[in-house]
Amino acid sequence: MTDHQERDTPWRLCWPTAQGRVTRARLKTHPEDFRVDETLDRDTLMGHAGEHVCLYLEKTGDNTEYVARQLARIAGCRPLDIGFCGLKDRHAVTRQWFSLHRPGREGEDPDLVAAVASHWPVLAQGRAVRKLRRGEHAGNRFVIVLRDIEGDRAAIEEALNTLGRRGAPNYFGPQRFGHQGSNLTRALALDPDALKRRRGSSRNRRDKTHSERVMYFSAARAWLFNEVLAARVEAGHWDRCLEGEPAPPERAPTGPLWGDGGTLAEGPQGELERAVVARHPGFERLFSATRMAPERRPLVVRPEALAWRWREDAALEVEFRLRPGQYATTLLSDIFELEDMSLGRHNE
Template structure:
């Protein structure tokens, strides 16, 4: 499926699945139907002493960046002084850690924690020597309820068994690309050379720093969309879960695809040819990367859920739980089997 927006561009935002979808289901009918727990090695990252106060919060209806801004306001610190490991869904019940730079303020921690607990439930707290950084958590644990499931239970059970054994194509979720691919249209209009000056501007606190952050978002959307296009080609030809000749040596754990950068891809031989052929069909996006110093990277083509389990709750309600590494999407995993209707979007979000 391609989406055409007011700019006239058509962006594919729904990509081929591994074996075809076997059912329909409604997702996020209520926030409690989508639970996410951040898995963090607390003993390593939050040892109990240091200048940063770390709080494990349970939140509903608020996204991560909103909570971080509110915590900074409550603590009287800069937004930069609040750390977290990853972005969590707004329309969900999520548990995650935040760090706040509060040097020499240990005596008032209890008072501050009670203030925060008035907004979000504080599950745990401890001190740490440095702020939490993106991607430092080890995994995310999901507990999801699908409602009004339409399809054969036998076929769904079989598909879930196969998912546990083979995994699913590791697409980036369509939310990354904005409404009708709007973030991709904005990427085409941006000056990629601005990315190289973003950090300096951000340090001076100028408007350029904020605009630079948006440019990074649009640039990331373009990079992710090209990855999805390469993965879609590999799904279509049946090679998505197999290493091809030319797979980079550092990707020995399994097949990977390109996170495009200056120079394109680190793949060689036949795999390089496939990736450059796909990306070459989108020269407007490809040339964004020539003006940056962004190094090419790799991302697994296969997302493999761990601890996958499920239970039918009545005739058309299905409970599913699993664990994913950071940066991988529960909706991508489920979307390989189900045509999902997100009830938190559009009129359901009023």
């Protein structure tokens, strides 16, 4: 496939499931149908001293980046001085931690908390010696209500039991790739030399154009991972290690986050991963021209403490915990064909 053909071909944004979907359901009919509680290791990260104020907020109808910008305005600091561990959905009720760089201003904390509380409920607070960073939370707890479910309840519960025991393919969610894969199309147009020139400069890291390049680059990396995982789902060995696996400590199967040099896998597994990426020469060239090292990501997302109950309104309430970087909708999509009712509200 040529680069021109690759741009003109619609991107695959729906990948094969392990179980095969057994029913349909509506997701996010109301914001309260999708609840997320971020879990932070407070003993490790937080105490009563440090330069960063940490606030645990509940928000509805606001995405994480918007809240971070507003916190910077309220606190009188730069957006760069606001930290958080992960992006949370706008059309949901979410609880998450934010850090605000406020050195030497401990006496002003009560006034700051009061100002923030006029916008969002402040559920807890503390101070930390460093800024909260992406992915360093312990995980997320989800309580999700699925409505207008079609299908046999016994078959659905059997699929849920299998999901709890075996897990599901750990795909990146389609929202990462932009509308109809627009982030991927833009990634193909990136100038790798420009991306390298931007590294190492704190001023340039705040530049919007650079941030967009990083987002497109990340989307391409995630999409290649999904393509490799899809090939392994189709082959039936997505949930076990193959010969050539780089052997993580827990001996769990992983897939490539592509980089300069391609993949860390060897043998048959490395051959499979290189063959999949070779179908997309534009991306292959993009990564070979950067200095980003290859990394690995688990192929399996396995929910912790999975439980469910049928409600009186015939809706299904599902509860579980996931580790950072894992998607609740990816997990549920292994057995439910989900209709996201929030999509029509994105432009409201």
